[in-house]
Amino acid sequence: MGEIALSAKKLNVYYGEKHAVHDVSLDFAEKEVTALIGPSGCGKSTFLRSLNRMNDLIPSCRVTGEIRIGDRDINEGNTDVVALRKNIGMVWQRPNPFHKSIYENIAFGPRYHGIKNKKQLNDIVEESLRKAAIWEETKDRLHKSALALSGGQQQRLCIARAIAVKPEVILMDEPASALDPISTSKIEELISELKQDYSIVIVTHNMHQAARVSNKTAFFLNGHVVEYDKTEVIFTNPSEQRTNDYITGRFG
Numbered sequence: 001m002g003e004i005a006l007s008a009k010k011l012n013v014y015y016g017e018k019h020a021v022h023d024v025s026l027d028f029a030e031k032e033v034t035a036l037i038g039p040s041g042c043g044k045s046t047f048l049r050s051l052n053r054m055n056d057l058i059p060s061c062r063v064t065g066e067i068r069i070g071d072r073d074i075n076e077g078n079t080d081v082v083a084l085r086k087n088i089g090m091v092w093q094r095p096n097p098f099h100k101s102i103y104e105n106i107a108f109g110p111r112y113h114g115i116k117n118k119k120q121l122n123d124i125v126e127e128s129l130r131k132a133a134i135w136e137e138t139k140d141r142l143h144k145s146a147l148a149l150s151g152g153q154q155q156r157l158c159i160a161r162a163i164a165v166k167p168e169v170i171l172m173d174e175p176a177s178a179l180d181p182i183s184t185s186k187i188e189e190l191i192s193e194l195k196q197d198y199s200i201v202i203v204t205h206n207m208h209q210a211a212r213v214s215n216k217t218a219f220f221l222n223g224h225v226v227e228y229d230k231t232e233v234i235f236t237n238p239s240e241q242r243t244n245d246y247i248t249g250r251f252g
């Protein structure tokens, strides 16, 4: 494994009395894609959201354990959560562009974080859209509404928006599940490109997708991680019978 970008240690997540994630410890390597798979309700999204403290927004939610990035635990009280979410970006299941122009969707984050220079903002917009493989489709309509883009284009725009603030890690919660097959394959190609620069953690229901895009896979069941290994091992020679049963479609 390369350098560790992000690490969960004995992470537990509760919604009131409901214990949704049990004692999960996982290391995510720099510049690798890690897929989180498992049946509906097994805690994948809850775990993913805890990696940049998105669960803080849910009043009943309580988290124990550590999430380490570098030498810091993000669950410490003095964490700057805005800076944290700049460093660990998020792409959601449904594309959620702001009701603004394509340009403003991308420039918003860098501007919020203090970049005012117009040329610098222009460069960031172009670079982010290029990296998200949507520059050619948008360069002549940068000041038109982002909502006029197709769903697949909107999702690539949302990826560009996440990239624009220069994160180290990008979290993706089923980023292609609302898209058609062509848009899905564009997102998958993009993920393969992006891992040259970022660590990516992706929740997916689609096992073919996990097998295609990820280096490592964690199999979740009832809030526990049953098995975590190289993706090829999980899909061809898992150690646990429950992993084998899941990937061969016996349940879930």
Ligand SMILES: Nc1ncnc2c1ncn2[C@@H]1O[C@H](COP(=O)(O)OP(=O)(O)OP(=O)(O)O)[C@@H](O)[C@H]1O
Binding pocket: 015, 018, 020, 038, 039, 040, 041, 042, 043, 044, 045, 046, 047, 058, 060
């Ligand atoms: N906001 C919430 N309040 C209360 N319980 C919740 C909340 N969100 C999730 N849960 C519960 O926590 C458990 C884990 O849910 P989670 O959404 O993390 O699973 P998942 O594996 O991502 O499922 P899916 O694949 O269907 O999205 C489930 O039992 C779910 O009902």
